[in-house]
Every structure is written in C-alpha cells, then in structure tokens.
Amino acid sequence: MTHAVEHRGAHRAAEPAQPKPPKHTETRTWVLFALGCVLLVLIAANLTHLSEWAVRWGQIPVFLAFFLLMSLAGRWFWAGCDAIIGRLRRGDGEG
Numbered sequence: 001m002t003h004a005v006e007h008r009g010a011h012r013a014a015e016p017a018q019p020k021p022p023k024h025t026e027t028r029t030w031v032l033f034a035l036g037c038v039l040l041v042l043i044a045a046n047l048t049h050l051s052e053w054a055v056r057w058g059q060i061p062v063f064l065a066f067f068l069l070m071s072l073a074g075r076w077f078w079a080g081c082d083a084i085i086g087r088l089r090r091g092d093g094e095g
Contacts, residue, residue, distance in 0.1 A: 026083065033080020039073035
C-alpha cells in the first residue's frame with residue numbers, strides 16, 4: 001500500500017508546468033482585446049440611436065445586430081482579461 005501512495009506522489013511531481021501559448025496567439029489575443037474595448041465604447045456612445053435605428057430599419061434587425069456586436073465585443077474583452085490575468089499569475093516579464 002505504501003508503494004502505491006509513493007507512486008502517486010511521484011506522478012504528481014513529474015507533471016510538467018503549463019506551457020506558454022505561442023507568441024502569435026498572444027498577439028492576436030491582445031489585438032482582439034483592444035478591438036473589443038473600442039467596440040464596447042462605440043456601442044455605449046451610440047446607445048441613444050437605437051430607437052432611431054429601430055424605426056428606420058426595424059426592431060428585430062437592430063436588436064440582432066446589437067446583440068451580435070455586444071457578444072463579439074464582450075468575448076474579445078474577456079479573452080483579453082483572461083490573458084492579462086494568466087500573464088500576471090505566471091509572472092512573465094516579457095513583452
């Protein structure tokens with residue numbers, strides 16, 4: 001029984017650390033984060049126009065476009081936040 005416990009402990013110690021993502025993936029994430037932030041600001045600045053656009057093009061297309069843009073911008077923003085948090089946890093001083 002002791003042998004099995006020692007074996008499990010040795011297996012845990014041999015697990016490799018989390019690999020760093022490729023540089024092109026990090027760059028893409030940062031660019032999408034910046035685009036997400038810009039898009040969120042632009043959407044917030046144009047919220048007052050939604051009713052005007054709904055009258056002009058219809059409520060359903062305006063709602064769907066608004067939902068799509070907010071979803072994309074939010075996804076890009078949170079992906080960037082995750083990358084920032086991951087970098088802070090790893091303690092990378094690069095870049």
